[in-house]
Amino acid sequence: MGHQSGDNLLIAAAGRMKKAIRENDTVIRIGGDEFVLILSGFKSKEELIVLLNRILEMLATPFMFEGQRVSLSASCGATIFPEDDSSISDLITHADAAMYVAKAKGKNTWVIHANQDNGNKTAGLVSLRNTLK
Incomplete structure (x- = not known):
């Protein structure tokens, strides 16, 4: 699979993420196979x-892409604002660090940054990395 094909597969993955989230949430590809999702309005963790x-x-549902069945795995790291009362840059750093912890745990898993409690959540920031199998 060439570079353009890989990009097209990541665009298809972003489309699936958009279908998974709510209308007021946002999916942003920040480079390579990494995405940031800005999610808001949670009443609970x-x-x-x-x-x-x-x-x-x-x-995790396989993609049919260029006549081939292609599987992806993903690792998600999240942080929750305002409990993680940091700058935007730090929020992304915290979500990214959590994503690397998730990645170390194995495929298709998530980790929420450790500063969180179980109170009301107004927004979540998720860093996501996709990996081609």
């Missing part, structure tokens, strides 16, 4: 967890 699991499930 559990709502974020349900959404993270839905994203991973949708990405």
